[in-house]
Amino acid sequence: MRPEIAVTGLGLVTPAGHTAGANWAALCRGRSLAATDPELAGLPVDFSCQVTDFDAAGELGRSRARRMDRFIQFAVIAARRAVTDAGLDPHTWRGERVGVVLGVGSNSLSTYVTEFCHLGVGQPQRVSPLALPRSVPSMAAGEVAIDLGAQGPNFTTASACASGATAIGVARDLLRSGTCDIVLTGGSESARSRMTATCFARMRALSRRREEPHLASRPFDAARDGFVLGEGAAVLVLERLTDARARQAPVSAVLRGYGAGSDAHHPVAPHPDGDGAVRAITAALDDARCAPRDIGLVNAHGTSTPLNDAAEAAALTRVFGHDVPPVTAAKGVIGHALGAAGAIQAAYTVLALRHHLVPPTANFEGQDGNPKLDVVAGRPRPMRKDAGVSCSFGFGGQNAVLVFTTP
Template identity: 40%
Template sequence: MTEIERKRVVVTGVGAITPIGNTSAAYWSGLVNGHNGIGEITLFDASHHDCRIAGEVKNFDPEDYMDRKEAKRMDRFSQFGVSAAKQALADANLVINDLNAEQIGVIIGSGVGGIKVMEDQQTVYLNRGPDRCSPFMIPMMIANMAAGLTAIHTGAKGPNSCAVTACAAGSNAIGDAFRIIQNGYAQAMICGGCEAAITPLSVAGFAACKALSFRNDQPQKASRPFDKDRDGFVMGEGAGVLILEELQHALSRGARIYAEIVGYGMTCDAYHMTSPVPGGEGAARAIRMALKDGGLDPNMIDYINAHGTSTPANDVNETAAIKSVLGEHAYKVAVSSTKSMTGHLLGGSGGIEAVATVLAIANGVIPPTINLENPDPDCDLDYVPQTSRVQALNVALSNSFGFGGHNVTLAFKKYAEAK
């Protein structure tokens, strides 16, 4: 069998709705200036919850992207996903029409899906009976609907799917979209992740499994990756979407290229429902796989956008994984966790963090890890504390790890014409 030629894939558009900005430009400005999007929960009355803080999206109006009737028939996570996708398409100046629709697809991941509508409809069911449940409950709730609705709203008729791999979902979506274009099954893909899980039941559930920070009196200090005083992650919400294109397709239409995506690693710990394997062995294999896939030597890595959740388990094990793959070079690599500013978007985190990684390459600026005041002795790498750093970047990685042992690493590279 003849081996399929692997096509080069580039990033030509980005969109973001986050706790620190509702466009990619506002999000990037927030990152490089160390803005903090975490505060007291306002989306519901959290006064009886052990955790009362989160990274909420502020001043978001779905009617900026769709009409009121359409918005009312979407859960908040789908509103975020569709809106970020429309931003990214506009940023890429990519118009979908009858001639190219079948060559443009969508993969948007979500770890939780429409939990808000599920909770609301459960209340209706208990108080008013089954006959009063909304006919839109199921299509609003299911996790694939952000991808489906994005296709409906944009006309993209190509490959369409949804990754549901917990906190790795957004990165899996991007990696899977990369593979589809690389192997010639589409010319462009709309891909990323979205989440809107700051709800009473969701917050209670994550708190019950001791995953969240309970630093309610200091919300802006609560997300502190790699700091010895960290006590858990802070939930966030929003969406991050990339437009990936086959290189020649992008060049033929004169598209701006932010970066090239060159590697995708995906593994499983096969160890525990919620805890990473000690030493980060599964994460290390994902990093190695992404490097091998991209033809990259470990010494070529300039920056890693870490999963960096601010949990006791993740930060130490991710640090160990990075050191096991990069060896002594690990101490020369800038590593930062943008979750220190946005909180943890669960299935949406890989989307906004890929956007951050791509913009870091394009702009030559590394976002910081804020709140890193007392480094954990077991976390001894260069985490770019407190302030952003101007530095030319050639190769950068983005890590995402999820409950169930899912590990994903994406490798991006500064675009250079083939010689």
């Protein structure tokens, strides 16, 4: 018998807020949080979805905050909140049985651009000795472990925009195998660097709606023209369900299934028929021992780019036929947090199951082409079934899909 895996805690730091309640309220309002970003002033795309009212020094202390890049700060604070939400005390747990697995899509380009400028003008002595430890992807998991005394397996997964979902799947396997008793897992990213924005703009992946940034991110909508950069973190506490019940922990959801695979098709474009996505969704459903008819919600990757949304719609139709469950896409509200996106979506799927509601997709007015999806828009819709699918896809044809159910 495979042990069932419980979600006992959630921690969120996103443009929608720093608590689960704030995030859920913003999702249900269904309005985009994109706005002009001073960090991107003068660039062809100068807007993003930002985490606001974030006081890293106040939460972590000035010295600790200074040694961490923004994505690491997000991860540590989200992890603290997830552990508190789970009713766990790091002072009393067996640290060697607690793992940390976080998804991060890339290095911190903001830090590297600053330090490369020093080298470019022949001043290597000005390069910060903190440049590496505050920016390499593995330090998100490393700093969380240091902060909370988690001494078990500790690493970062990097599968582009599927990184956070991949991390959760790997964390599940650590619990199933008996390697860990608790795993803190999810993802973190801050993509609001001038280099990141420039690179994606040069690829024509970003929306160009500079005059109306609040209308820019519109997953699956016929008028979509690209995604909006975002940032944030989500951390989930996973435990075996039997262990969670033994300590009378709050159980928000059960992680039933995980599926992953590669398109093996193109460096940045998805397979047009969604072949890799179909395999990952099917594998996740099989792992969860769920039939397509059991699913009441699809939390779509929904980037708001022409190719990705069309490929995802094709994949969902191939798996679910003419009865695709209600679809929501959080990137319409919070933008695209890249490596953290899959973790944030997973947390939002858990919240949807908790509230028995499917939140609306911001800026959706109508879908182009075929097949047509049942995209929830305008207001939340009651959720009719007790299982949800969260889809994450990324550059390199990376696909990772999670299935959650109510406890």
